[in-house]
Amino acid sequence: MPPSPSRRPARAALRRALPVLALLAALPGPAITAAHAQQAAGAVEARVRDFLQAQAAGLPGEVRIQVSPLDPNNQLPACAALEPFLPAGTRAWGRISVGVRCDSPVTWTAYLQAQVSVVADYLVAARPLRAGQIVGPADLGQRRGDLTALPDNTLTDPTQASGHNTRIAIAAGAPLRGDMLRVPHAVRQGQTVPVVSAGPGFRVSSEGRAMNNAAPGESVRVRLANGQVVTGVAQAGGTVEVSF
16 A cells, blocks of 8 residues: 555655764764863862962962862863963962963863962061161061062061161061161271182282172272272172182
8 A cells, every 4th residue: 555645745854864863873972062061160170279289389388279160150161181371470479360271172261260378477577677777686576477468578587687787767567578678788888808819720819998888799899909999799708709
């Protein structure tokens, strides 16, 4: 018996659909879903946290890292290899923005906010200090806090301040910064100083009169006994070294 007229259109539609169904069946499953899979927020956050931990390695004190979560309802395709990075001019310090780049299977870039805190002891003035005063051990105190909330040049080691001169008056309890202090002069103008002249195969010691003040490592001009003026480098003990 021939098929009824009502069944003929359905069979024709099925025959037209078979090639399309066969093509879809031949495609690998992951290729279809990868472009539509959502990026797991936890993986991005963990990658950023590990990245910042590595960037902060070697900082003094206890490093604490907080990463703001990626939107769990993000529409980013799942990434095969997440690559965190810091924008130009940024370091792992304080409140920052961290980029995460994906190159495969789809290119995209996202940014997460993070807080990198460095908790450590830092120096404060134990009592009021006047301008020009030489700082001694009794003038120094320590407090513990987040260094990222303080000026970048806040001092943490007593050797960075002890024996230095204050440039300005400093109130008791104020954090000590490098720009508040001046390294004391190793050589003063008019002072008679030992001069060591050295070169290939020779080393000669003499004396001269310093023509300017100089801290250790700074350049100083010295007039020798014969009237010759030489330029050398002031050393911590007050000696001037001249290289030839």
